[in-house]
Structure formats: C-alpha cells, structure tokens
Amino acid sequence: MEELARGFVQAFNLIFSFEPALYEIIWLSLRVTGLALAISVIVGVPIGAALGLSRLRLRGLITALLYTGMGLPPVVVGLFVYLFLSRSGPLGGLGWLFTPSAMVVAQVIIAFPLVAGLTMTTVQGIDPALRLQVRSLGATPWQEIWAVLREARIGVIAAIVAAFGGIISEVGAVMLVGGNIEGKTRVLTTAIVLNTRTGSFDLALALGVILLSLAFLANVAMLQLQRRAGD
Amino acid sequence: MDAVYQLSDLRKEYGARTILDIAALEIHAGEIFALVGPSGAGKSTLLRLLNFLEPPSSGRIVYRAQTLNGNVPIETRRQVTTVFQRPVLLRATVRANVAYGLALRGERADRRVDEMLERVGLQSLAHAFAHKLSGGEMQRVALARALVIDPQVLLLDEPTANLDPYNVGLIEQIVREHNRARGTTVVLITHNVFQAKRLANRVGLMLGGRLVEVQATPAFFDAPRDPRTAAFVRGEMVY
C-alpha cells in the first residue's frame, strides 16, 4: 500500500519535473494509440454498421471471424506484424519495423475487430420497427442508415471505449514490433516493463499511474459523450 | 369523387402464405376510412403497402393517378405517413421526435412543432426524453410527429389501443379536426367498432386477408350486406 502511495507522489513529481523524455513517451503513446483508434473507427464503424444492417448469407462467417479477432492475443498479432514487416517479410520494403508505424499497424489489427464487432452487435440490436418508422416519416435510404446509427450511438461509443482500453494498455505487440527503443518507439507500457525489470519500481509505478490517469480521463470524456447521447 | 388509392388484384405473400388478397378497393380523397377485422386479418400489412414500405407480391396500387410498382419516388413516399400500432420513438427529446419528419425534409423545427406539441397537450414535456414517457404520451408524440409534416395521407394503426378514455377522446378529436381542416385522407385501423362509427365516413371489414364488405358508415352498421359484417358489428366472433 505504501508503495502505491509513493508511486502517486512520484508520478506527481515526475509530471511536474517537465522531464522531456517522459513527455516524449506520453506523447508517443497518445499518438500511436490515437492514430490507431482513429483508423479503426473510420474503417470499423461503417463496416460494423453495414454488417449489422445487411442480411448477407456470409454474415455468419464474417461474424465468427470478427469475434475471433476480438479475442486475439496481442503478442500473436505482434508476431504476425513482425513477420510481415521484417526485412525478409512481404512488406519488409516499407522499412516500418521498429518504427511507430509498425506499432500503429499492430494496434489497428487489435482495435479494428473490437470496433467493427461491437458496432455490428449494437446495430443488430436496434428495433427493426425503427427502420420502418423512419422510412414512413420520409427518410431516404441514407437517412435511414444514419437514424439507425444515431440510435446505436451509445453502443458505438462503448465499442470505441473498449478498443481504446485494449490498445492503450497493450504491451506485447508494441514491444515486439516497436522494439522499445528509447526516444523512438518507447511508450508508457514498454517503459513500465523495462523499469520493472531493471528494478526501478518507483519509476515504473509512476508511469503506471500516469497510464491509468490517461485511460481514466479518456473514459470520462467518452462517458460524457454517452450521457449527452441521452442515457 | 377523387380516388387517392385504387387497388386492384392486390396480393401479398410471405413464403407460401397469402396474407392479403384484395380484388378492388378505392380510398377517396379527404375521407376517413376505417378498417376493422379480427387479429391477423392482414390490416397492418395493407397499411405497409399503402405507405410503400413493402412492394405487393402482385397486383396494382394506383396512387393519385400514378401506377406505383417497385421503386416509389421519395417525393411520393413523403406524402404518406403511418402512426404504427406500437409507437417507435427516437432516443431524443419529445420535441426532437416531433421535429424529425421536418428535419428529414431539410426543414427547420419552427413554430409548427410547438403548435403541434400544444395541440396534443405535450408542451410541458417538450424537453423530456421520449423513451421515458407513458404509453399514452408516446402515442401522442407519434401522432404529433406524423401530423406536423402535414401528409396527404395519414395511416393510423390502432392509434388508441391501450389508452384511457380521456386520451382516446383527445386523439380522436385531433384526427377529426386535422382531417376537416387540412383535407387529409385518413385510413384508420381499429379494433373498436364504436370508434369506427364515431370517426369514419366509410368502413371496411377484413377477414383472412380479404375485404368482406366496404360501406358508408351508416349502412355498414345498420344495413350490412354480409352476415359476417352483421355478426362482427354485434361483437360476435367471426373468422
């Protein structure tokens, strides 16, 4: 317990030491996760919505794939991305291995199934009578889809929250494909691992507290959005 | 008299079941037409076809001299609206729900919305969340939402089911007034023959997807041609 309290104090001191290395780590964490989340949302929400609205025969198979994707162990994702991006891999020419780009790719692969899968589930849960009702009130097909998405917005926000939580705290994949290189690919989670391993528990704990605070703030912001959505 | 709808040989099938089989029916401009019949007769199905929400399996719907099969242009679709048996409100305020049809048409939620809220007695609930209302309040929101777009045709699917007598009277009065003031054509499904008698100019009885009898209201009740109509009006079970 005392350690935890010390961690908080240390975290506080660290943040206000304005140590550039620390801010670099925080900033990279936010950039990588923010970009990965944005890509997953831009691609995943429309795909999830389309799957939720359609009556494709293939949907069963796609659903099974997405649900599997939602439970993928991040290290396995990291391993595959590593193999693809390594010099002898099919995408080795990009030169992305051990760069933030590789970390973004890995996080997109982790976050996308969460966003698309949970969006699909909540869209499917919308009362089918709603679509008839809005059509009857004069909605065009696009307005009808928009209405369904608006009704599902609380669930869509929850999907985004789940995906954010999944990747901001993820360590296995970013460690493998980023390499935890100081000043280049070191993020909060990999820095925590490193400092724990080298016995700098105070620093590790302080970084952990910062990570938790970031996740907490992000979730509060999204909850605020959800509340404004009417529940 | 001008016909808003002319239906001929209209059939609707779901799988192998024929749910609707109407040889001929005309709905006149500006009338209140009541559709009565037991549960499962196909009344709601007919309303979905009249609102162009589903295409018929075969037969013809002529709407204001346009034969409409397959794709119905949005401008035509927007002349007709339904208040469904079970109101489906959007996750939004009462006012936003009532303004929704106007928003779809790119129109502003202006005085018309507030006047309509007042008309259905919901002005004090304008900023309440719609899904927290009582059943009767939801029905009134659904009616206000349909009336505010001033449709040519208003389709009402048991708009007063499960309501107390006060709300029933209120809704009947609003429908009657709107029909008189705006010349709106109304097709009203009701289980309550007395409501049909109070509101309608003409009444049709549906049984097993077919129209058994269509008559002007006084004749429907006082001089029915079909024995099944006579029995239905007396409140007996008919099949």
Ligand SMILES: Nc1ncnc2c1ncn2[C@@H]1O[C@H](COP(=O)(O)OP(=O)(O)OP(=O)(O)O)[C@@H](O)[C@H]1O
């Ligand atoms: N989409 C559908 N697919 C299959 N069957 C349907 C569908 N919609 C309606 N039916 C069937 O059509 C029949 C008529 O239904 P409909 O809802 O039109 O009856 P109704 O006269 O409105 O009854 P109620 O008074 O109980 O509302 C019912 O047997 C119903 O099960």
Ligand SMILES: [Mg+2]
């Ligand atoms: Mg019905």
